[in-house]
Amino acid sequence: MKxxxxxxxxxxxxxxxxxxxxxxxxxxxxxxxxxxxxSFKSYDLRRPFDIGFIGLRNYKEVLSDPLFWDALNNTLIWVVGGVGLQFFFGFILALLLHQKFRGRGVVRAVSLIPWATPGVLIGLMWKWIYDGNYGVLNDILLKLNIIDEAIPFLSQTSSAFPSVIVTIIWQGIPFFAIMLLAGLQGISQEMYEAADIDGASSAQKLFRITIPSLKNVILTTLLLRIIWVSNSVDIIFNMTGGGPSYSTQTLSVYIFNKANVLNLGYASAMAIILMALLAFVAIPYIKKSFKEG
Structure with missing residues (x-):
């Protein structure tokens, strides 16, 4: 029997x-x-015979590097500003796409284009849009008499970083829109009908039904997008390369630039620090997942 x-x-x-x-x-x-x-080695391929264990020296040099702290500050602005506005506009777009109207399927498909476009192509496209000599944005602003002369958006420190942030926002809005739209379609209509019977306003239904019901979707999509944007290199590298004067250099771009000049040990130390920071951000989500499991 056993x-x-x-x-x-x-x-x-x-x-x-x-x-x-x-x-x-x-x-x-x-x-x-x-x-x-x-990250614990002197791993500079320009000096292949000097490769060897150096302990925490790379980490000490990174933490005393002013460019590292500038890049970390840029990364914080890049993530908070970029992801925050992506979520805000993506949520609005999801609410609009959830409504019934003619051609809704086509609009949903077209709205995915920025997300489906490769980052390298997005960087090159927006670099052309912002160009001070023949860019379409300057052409439109000049024809509307909003500006008197062309603005070199990507060539001056005051406008370069906001310009690349606008680009990453444009790319990420469809991701939040589609993910949140899927969550919206899973909310029972009976709750909205009950709220209508109780005389609830649109704002009350939004904050008491819609957002609480999307809590898990919002948390997951925000975490994923924070990790992706933090590691994003292609858009900034193709638009500005981290310039001018390091004004658009995020931590991932700085890591890429250091690895590009073959200083792999130093780049690895920065990459491990970035990984640790992102792991710290992911801890609340991991704890929540274990509790639900």
Whole structure:
């Protein structure tokens, strides 16, 4: 009887998960371990014979580097401003796309274009839009007599960073719109009908039904987008390269620039610091997931 009651071990679930697990190990886990090891080494490929263990020297140099702190400050502005406005406008777009109107399916499909466009192409496209000589934005502003002469948006420190933030906002709005729209479609209409019977206003339904019902979707999408935007390199690199005068250099761009000049140990130390900061941001979500599990 014991043998009959004992559950049979099924190896198939483990075999099906194995390919994905191997990809994660070789594409994510091993490179992270390698980056951690390199962060404790003098790993400058311009001096290949000086590669060796140096302990925490890279981390000490990073923490005493004023460009690192400037890049970290830019990253904070880049993430808070970019992701915050992406969410705000994405939520408005989701509410609009949730309404019934003719051509709604086409509008939903078209709204995905910024999100589906590669970051490199977005950077090049918006670089042309902002160009001080032949950019379309300057052309429109001049024809409307809003400005008297062309503005080099990406060539001056006062306007370069706001310009790239506008670009990342434009790219990320569809992500929040589609994710929140999916959440909106999962909310029971009976709650809204009951609220209408009780005489609730649109604002009351928004803050007492819609937003609380979307709490998990909002938390997940914000966390994912914070991580993606923090690691984003392609848009800034193709638009400004981190300039002018490092005014648009975020931490991920600074890491990329350091790795580009083959100072891999220093770049790895900054990458590990960025990873630790993002892990700290993700802790509330991880705790919440474990509690629900």
């Amino acid at each position: 043998g009959l009651n004992r559950k049979r071990f099924n190896i198939w679930p483990y075999l099906l998960v194995t390919p994905a697990l191997l990809i994660v190990i070789f594409v994510v886990f091993l490179p992270v371990i390698n980056a951690i090891i390199m």
